[in-house]
Amino acid sequence: MSSPTAPSNASSGAPSNAGPDRPLSLIDSDVHNGLQSPTELLPYLSRYWAEAVRRHGLAIPGAGYSSPVGVQRQDARPVGEEGGPGSSPAFMVKDHLDRYGIDYALLTGSGMLSLSLHPDPDYANALSSAINEWTAAKWLGFSPRFRGSIIINHSDPLHAAGEIRKWAGHPQISQVLMASGTNRLFGQRFFHPIYEAAAEAGLPVAIHPGSEGAGTAPNITPAGRPTRYMEWHNILPINYMANVNSLVCEGVFVKFPALKFVAIEGGIAWLPHLMWRMDKNYKALRSQTPWLSELPSHYIRQHLYVTTQPIEEPENPQHILQIFEMIGAPGRILFSSDYPHWDFDNPRMALPPLGREWKERILWRNASELYNLKAPATPAVSEVPATGSASAKTA
Amino acid sequence: MPLHPVCPAAELNPGGRKLVTIGRIEIGVFNVAGGFHAYRNICPHAGAPVCLGRITGTSLPSPVYEYAYGREGCILRCPWHGWEFDLETGEHLVDPEVRLKKFPIEVGKAGGGAEGVPCTSHENEALEKFPVEIQDGVIYVRLSS
Numbered sequence: 139m140s141s142p143t144a145p146s147n148a149s150s151g152a153p154s155n156a157g158p159d160r161p162l163s164l165i166d167s168d169v170h171n172g173l174q175s176p177t178e179l180l181p182y183l184s185r186y187w188a189e190a191v192r193r194h195g196l197a198i199p200g201a202g203y204s205s206p207v208g209v210q211r212q213d214a215r216p217v218g219e220e221g222g223p224g225s226s227p228a229f230m231v232k233d234h235l236d237r238y239g240i241d242y243a244l245l246t247g248s249g250m251l252s253l254s255l256h257p258d259p260d261y262a263n264a265l266s267s268a269i270n271e272w273t274a275a276k277w278l279g280f281s282p283r284f285r286g287s288i289i290i291n292h293s294d295p296l297h298a299a300g301e302i303r304k305w306a307g308h309p310q311i312s313q314v315l316m317a318s319g320t321n322r323l324f325g326q327r328f329f330h331p332i333y334e335a336a337a338e339a340g341l342p343v344a345i346h347p348g349s350e351g352a353g354t355a356p357n358i359t360p361a362g363r364p365t366r367y368m369e370w371h372n373i374l375p376i377n378y379m380a381n382v383n384s385l386v387c388e389g390v391f392v393k394f395p396a397l398k399f400v401a402i403e404g405g406i407a408w409l410p411h412l413m414w415r416m417d418k419n420y421k422a423l424r425s426q427t428p429w430l431s432e433l434p435s436h437y438i439r440q441h442l443y444v445t446t447q448p449i450e451e452p453e454n455p456q457h458i459l460q461i462f463e464m465i466g467a468p469g470r471i472l473f474s475s476d477y478p479h480w481d482f483d484n485p486r487m488a489l490p491p492l493g494r495e496w497k498e499r500i501l502w503r504n505a506s507e508l509y510n511l512k513a514p515a516t517p518a519v520s521e522v523p524a525t526g527s528a529s530a531k532t533a
Numbered sequence: 534m535p536l537h538p539v540c541p542a543a544e545l546n547p548g549g550r551k552l553v554t555i556g557r558i559e560i561g562v563f564n565v566a567g568g569f570h571a572y573r574n575i576c577p578h579a580g581a582p583v584c585l586g587r588i589t590g591t592s593l594p595s596p597v598y599e600y601a602y603g604r605e606g607c608i609l610r611c612p613w614h615g616w617e618f619d620l621e622t623g624e625h626l627v628d629p630e631v632r633l634k635k636f637p638i639e640v641g642k643a644g645g646g647a648e649g650v651p652c653t654s655h656e657n658e659a660l661e662k663f664p665v666e667i668q669d670g671v672i673y674v675r676l677s678s
Contacts (some may be wrong), residue, residue, distance in 0.1 A: 327598065389597035421578075421627045422615035426593035428600065433627070 164506035165242045167445050167473035168402050171247030174221030182268035198252050199353030203367035207480045212476030217283035223478035227280035238485050241514045244285050251317035254292040255353030261293035276312040281513035286314035289299045299335035306339030312509040313342045319349030324381045325388030337394040344400035347374045378404035389429040391441045400443045407450045410464040439466040445474035455490035468499035539672035548606050565620045571674050573634035573661030581613035623662050635662010635676050
């Protein structure tokens with residue numbers, strides 16, 4: 139298998155003197171890149187696991203809910219290519235990055251994260267390593283505007299830490315990513331090798347939903363299993379609340395002061411409630427967490443980022459801005475679109491009217507600081523000849 | 534400020550507490566390792582009779598997953614919500630701006646009582662502390678009127 143390296147052939151046509159001196163304008167922190175076919179991973183799997191995948195498919199557990207609109211946007215299906223939405227780097231650049239003037243897209247995989255909830259940790263380890271090899275070769279190698287996530291099997295934190303250390307030096311790797319579905323709360327010491335490796339590498343750790351109730355993960359709610367996709371999707375934040383609470387109280391951010399945590403696609407409006415409740419309890423119960431020298435909300439404001447999609451849509455748009463303010467906006471919030479999924483947020487329309495500073499921070503500046511993306515990787519889209527087809531020549 | 538007797542000093546040993554009512558004000562007098570402290574019996578947080586809370590120690594600041602128990606007898610834990618107050622200063626352990634209302638206390642002519650914390654308003658969420666004195670073996674609390 140190849141060792142992690144920077145892309146040697148910039149097939150997207152990015153100029154070698156990348157980093158033109160125009161300002162950043164938009165960073166999308168949740169873009170789903172998928173497999174054209176499971177066979178794409180075979181070259182990156184050992185003979186044993188490749189045979190298993192040939193016979194049984196990827197067998198990544200699902201939560202078992204189906205959406206009446208489907209998860210993928212049907213209009214995002216690559217034209218003239220095999221594979222479903224999100225499976226073609228060239229089409230994604232044209233259909234999403236160029237369309238909206240996105241400087242960088244944080245790739246978060248597609249239907250892959252639930253590998254952490256597969257009952258066999260050896261298979262999940264092999265799969266995570268294969269996915270990372272494939273991402274680097276097919277996607278990061280295609281365009282410097284793609285930034286990769288190291289997808290880990292959180293059920294084997296030592297293997298995960300090894301995977302983080304293996305990829306940490308890759309110039310287009312921007313974060314560690316794992317399923318938010320878990321049968322242990324993420325603050326617990328079981329997971330600390332992951333945070334140690336991520337902090338050492340200077341990479342944020344992100345979670346993404348979808349695996350709640352899948353495989354070895356428990357029901358999304360402790361009161362039972364929702365009946366339908368809508369009900370399951372409505373209540374996903376309950377898992378995020380539980381894990382943010384755990385990360386803070388277990389002292390993860392005290393033990394790893396450089397660590398940043400990104401709660402992707404888990405909503406935002408629940409955060410003030412959690413912060414206030416945690417702070418109130420800390421005033422009475424701090425003796426159980428003597429390692430916390432500040433109010434719990436302080437650690438959330440210092441270490442947690444949330445992404446915008448699916449943005450809450452109150453009847454009065456001002457109310458969401460008030461919520462942003464409560465959690466420490468204009469920091470802490472990263473724009474995300476979730477392309478090419480059904481509940482996609484259009485960067486031009488999703489957010490309520492924002493002042494200049496807020497707009498800059500949410501659309502690119504916060505992500506630029508978090509992911510250390512200083513300048514655009516390629517010239518402005520408008521300077522690039524438009525391409526008429528979905529070929530690999532996009533820029 | 535007139536002096537109000539609390540009890541003979543011999544009756545209030547280290548670790549002990551005595552509640553007295555002076556006029557309409559309830560005051561808790563504590564002997565913390567030989568030092569006397571008097572606080573108004575109202576928690577600045579929610580109005581609980583704070584002086585009836587447990588006199589205890591607490592977990593000291595420590596690294597993650599380590600517990601260091603200390604300050605035994607120096608912490609007053611409010612009976613309603615469990616807020617911890619430092620009996621020597623009246624300060625809430627989480628936010629020192631939140632204090633018990635402290636009164637000067639005097640033991641005999643030697644004084645020795647803690648200096649009175651200025652009477653703070655309810656918005657400051659402070660417990661009232663009163664000066665305490667001991668004269669002829671009797672503990673007195675000094676009130677402003």
